[in-house]
Amino acid sequence: MSRLKTIAGASLIALSLAVTAGVYLSWQPAIPTLDNHDTQYFSHAQIAKGEQLAALGDCAVCHTAPGGVRNAGGLAMTIPFGTLYSSNITPDPDTGIGNWSYPAFERAMRHGIDRSGRYLYPAFPYTAFTRTRDEDLKALYAYLMSQPAVRHQPPQTALHFPFNIRPGILLWNWLYLKPGAYADNPERSAQWNRGAYLSEGLGHCSACHSPRDLLFGERGGSRHLSGGVAEDWSAHALAGGNAPLAWTEDDLLDFLRRGYSPRHGVAAGPMAPVIHQGLGQLPDADLQAIAHYLSSLQPASAEQPSAVALNREAEQRTEPLASPGARLFSGACMACHAQEKGPALTGVRPSLALNSNLYAASPDNLIRVILEGIAQPASPELGYMPAFRHSLNDQQIADLLAFLRQELAGQAPWKALKQRVSEIRATLPAG
Ligand code: HEC
Ligand code: HEC
Ligand code: HEC
Structure with missing residues (x-):
């Protein structure tokens, strides 16, 4: 009995030591607020450079809610343990980062810790942002602080236990975060x-x-x-x-x-x-x-097929009306995706025989493109790809995929296609 007591006592002491150590190790000081925000001086050149860097970092992609004001936060990111909301990174002092000094901003970008000392979730890609050099972080700060301040409080992030314990991120950071700016490789140009x-x-x-x-x-x-x-x-x-x-x-x-x-x-x-x-x-x-x-990351290979040769091979493998997939392709896709050169009515005419997605391990990207189309092109001149979710059923899309994969690309079949199409269709918003 007394042995049990000793063990229990020792475990209790060990546990409280671990908790104390955890609290001690994870504690981060708040960085004092900035009260003289109006007197900060940034040059036009610095702000312009910061704007480009913000574009490169996709800040507005994540920090703008659908239909919301740019960078005012609130975009919902659903992960298996709950929903995360991006923060307001406009210079509003109450709901944004208006009273953050540069050192507070730098700590967030390099260490994933906010001004008050709170750990940020790594959905915010600080493990990469930490590589940014000081002069660029300063330009980014100058740009963010010069945007219009928007008063907007994004919804609170509340993940499930234990992911709601932010100090636990200390451990994650210890495994995955190597803070510090990028150092040039002297052997490279x-x-x-x-x-x-x-x-x-x-x-x-x-x-x-x-x-x-x-x-x-x-x-x-x-x-x-x-x-x-x-x-x-x-x-x-x-x-x-x-x-x-x-x-x-x-x-x-x-x-x-x-x-x-x-x-x-x-x-x-x-x-x-x-x-x-x-x-x-x-x-x-x-x-x-x-x-x-x-x-430079591409593997060096001696013999490369040419685009012309690949397109010709694809043509030889395909017989326009030989299979259900080929017939669907002729009817629904050829008008915009025919290989021969000709005037494109709108946008580009991507040759599908060369498309990376046909050669991928999973058909998912193709299924999504066919079901949803491309309504927001990467640049307007590319044009739009129509959505086929209302005009093609699961079996028809599966036939089409089999044609693209096996006949056009000459690759081994993907398995259980129809089931996959219906699974992905079920995840799409109604309407
Ligand atoms: C992939 C999405 C994503 C991208 C890209 C992104 N962020 Fe964020 N950022 C987030 C999320 C999500 C949070 C909130 C994290 C949390 O609640 O722990 C956040 C938090 C922040 C915070 C902390 C704000 C606060 O009030 O605590 C700052 C500062 C920040 N981001 C700046 C930037 C900047 C600058 C860029 C562009 C260089 C950027 N972010 C790009 C997702 C992103
Ligand atoms: C009205 C013209 C049009 C029709 C019809 C059409 N597409 Fe497209 N498709 C496009 C355009 C334009 C793009 C490029 C759009 C962009 O990126 O903005 C595209 C892109 C694609 C891509 C490239 C996706 C990627 O990630 O690289 C695939 C795959 C594709 N289409 C498949 C199909 C299939 C299969 C059909 C028939 C069911 C079809 N398309 C019918 C115009 C069309
Ligand atoms: C938010 C996620 C995301 C980020 C960040 C991202 N990519 Fe992508 N990228 C994708 C997805 C998804 C695809 C496939 C698109 C498709 O099939 O149409 C892709 C496709 C590509 C492709 C085409 C690959 C192929 O074989 O077809 C290139 C090249 C590329 N990305 C480069 C980059 C570079 C360079 C960066 C960083 C500056 C980057 N990506 C950042 C998600 C991302």
């Missing part, structure tokens, strides 16, 4: 380093394009940029992806600038705003640097 700095830092490409582990941390090493998931879309690998033609620097530049590469496809789903509100705003030299960096 200035352009390569610029591209790596922009992609790995504010660009946070890996937030979507790297796989995540069970604790939702990004996998690093050889898995870095090897393909991930974003809002139920596959974000293809950027380091040697499933594209049938390797991405050249020119292809990447085209894609980053306007969301379309004739040799690969368009930027749909969550990639569209990354181009439209983000990369599309950057100066060409920066896009060239990103394209240069990303093309």
Whole structure:
């Protein structure tokens, strides 16, 4: 009995020590509020630079609710443990970041801790933003503080237990956050380093394009940029992806600038705003640097098929009316996706035989594009892709997918297609 008491007593002491240590380790001081906000001076050049950096960081993509005021927060992000809401990052002193000093802003961007000392959830991609250099963080701060202040209190984030215990993020940070600005790789050119700095830092490409582990941390090493998931879309690998033609620097530049590469496809789903509100705003030299960096991640392969050869092979494999999928394709898709050159009535005519999504492990992106269409193009000149959810049933879409995958792309069949179409259809909002 006394032995049991000793064990119980020891466990109790150990537990309270652990709790005390946890509280002590996770405690972060509040940074005093800024009262002289009006007297801060920023140059026009600094604000303009900050605006571009904010575009690269997709701040407004996440910090603007549908139909809401830019950067005033409140966008809901539903995750398995509840719903997260983005914060108001306009300079309103009460509901936004108006009374944050630069050191408070820097701590949030580098360490994921807000002005009051509260840990922020890593849905805010500070693990990448931490790579940003001081002069760029200062420009970003100058831009954010110079926007119109908007008084708007976003809904409270309340995740399920134990994810509602914010100090627990300390442990997550210990595993996944390596704070500090990007350091140049001396063996690489200035352009390569610029591209790596922009992609790995504010660009946070890996937030979507790297796989995540069970604790939702990004996998690093050889898995870095090897393909991930974003809002139920596959974000293809950027380091040697499933594209049938390797991405050249020119292809990447085209894609980053306007969301379309004739040799690969368009930027749909969550990639569209990354181009439209983000990369599309950057100066060409920066896009060239990103394209240069990303093309260096492509595996070196001696023999590359040409686009012409791939399109010709696809033509030889396909027989216009031979299968139900081929018939549907001729009737519903060919008008806009025919391979022969001809005047496009509206927008571009992506050659589907080269589309990365046909070569992906999962049919999900294609299913989404066919069901939902593309209503918000990455740039207006691309035009719109109509939604087929009301005109094609699950079996017809499955037939169409089988045609695209096996006949057009010459790949091994995807399994259980009809079931997958109906599962994805069920997740779409009604109407
Ligand atoms: C992928 C979505 C996403 C992107 C992109 C993003 N944020 Fe956020 N950010 C969030 C979320 C979600 C929160 C709230 C986290 C929480 O409640 O713990 C947040 C919180 C913040 C906060 C803390 C505000 C406060 O009051 O505590 C700041 C500052 C911030 N973001 C700045 C930025 C800036 C600057 C950019 C662009 C460079 C940016 N964010 C891009 C999702 C995002
Ligand atoms: C919010 C998530 C998200 C972020 C952030 C993001 N991407 Fe993407 N990206 C995607 C998705 C999803 C796709 C697939 C789009 C499709 O199939 O139409 C994609 C596709 C791409 C493709 C085409 C790949 C292929 O083989 O077809 C490239 C290139 C690309 N992204 C580059 C980038 C770069 C560079 C960055 C960082 C500056 C970035 N992405 C940031 C989600 C994202
Ligand atoms: C009215 C013209 C039109 C029709 C009909 C049409 N599309 Fe499209 N499609 C487009 C345009 C334009 C785009 C590029 C849109 C953009 O990115 O803004 C596109 C893009 C796509 C993409 C590229 C998605 C990506 O992420 O790279 C796929 C796949 C696709 N369409 C499949 C189909 C299929 C299958 C059909 C037949 C069921 C079809 N389309 C019918 C115009 C059309």
